[in-house]
Amino acid sequence: MKHTIVGVDIAKNVMQVHWVDADSGEIVNKPIKRAVFLEYFVNRPPCLVGMESCGGSQHWARRLIEMGHQVKLMPAKFVKAFVTGNKNDAADARAIWMATQMPSKEVAVKTEAQQAVLALHRMRQQLVKFRTMQINSLRGLLTEYGEVMGTGRAALDRAIAGVLERLSGRLPAILIDTLREQWNGLEALDQQIAQIERRLQAWMKQDDASKAIAAIPGVGLLSATAAVATMGHAKSFRSGREFAAWLGLVPGQTGSGGKVELLGISKRGDRYLRTLLIHGARSVIFHAKDAGAWLEQLKKRRPLNVVVVALANKMARTIWAMLAHQRPYQKDYGSVPPAPAR
DSSP, X not given: OOOEEEEEEOOSSEEEEEEEOXXXXXXXXXXXXXXXXXXXXXXXXOEEEEEESOTTHHHHHHHXXXXXXXXXXXXXXXXXXXXXXXXXXXXXHHHHHXXXXXXXXXXXXXXXXXXXXXXXXXXXXXXXXXXXXXHHHHHHHHHTTTOOOOSSHHHHHHXXXXXXXXXXTTSOHHHHHHHHHHXXXXXXXXXXXXXXXXXXXXXXXXXXXXXXXXXXXXXXXXXXXXXXXXHSXXXXXXXXXXXXXXXXXXXXXXXXXXXXXXXXXXXXXXXXXXXXXXXXHHHHHHHOSOOOHXXXXXXXXXXXXXXXXXXXXXXXXXXXXXXXXXXXXXXXXXXXXXOOOO
């Protein structure tokens, strides 16, 4: 059965829908208030609903799927190519309707549990950012008084007590007390970050997929939980290479006249997970005692950063293979073939 295609531009209060009636050819482009949005679809025959992947799209996608509709979530960059004329809700809904009919890589609809894990990752990432900003702010303020400290948290903790002691005789007490409070506030951020990591650890103990891929060298707590939650369903990707390309870990290309030149990695996918895998690969290269013959040979032929990305690419492919085929990790081969059916 061919489903009616409906483009939906979601918003906080008013949704815009665009679709074409198959019988009359009537073009429908109308706003619907948030409170009655689901009522609009509840009595309709199954539709293919296209939406941009943005804030709130995962929630509406889950609710529409529960009603029996199909949902196609698309990156905003893909939809943008179909916007014509001035940008407004009606034009966006029409562009989404057009984009839904084009072949493209869909954004996976995640379960509430998977999205909860991603929410923990986003909050941890924000706290780490706050902590870094606080450290840099303290170093910058103290530089104004001739006190220069090394970069990093460890250098700050070693030096700041003595710095504040030296400056206490020159600067007002209100400033010294505030600087000390800001420094002590870093410990509160440390505790919040550690608490989130403990909660992620507890979730990973209950999730077989995360535990399995955590056996891959370079894949730790953050990479394992983020990969499972971000991927959604592994088989929504046709291959490990497609998953690696979705993360932006494959080279871009340019050229003409039949000659193709490889560029740096595309960086077109999920930046957070890509960064975790690259950091994990770098850790393996610097700290692993036996990184494997393939990696040792590659290190002799290519620059370090190229080797790091190549290993991150291999890690992404291994993650996909293990989750898609439910295979355990094995050092020599990456995964073990499934047992023959009886």
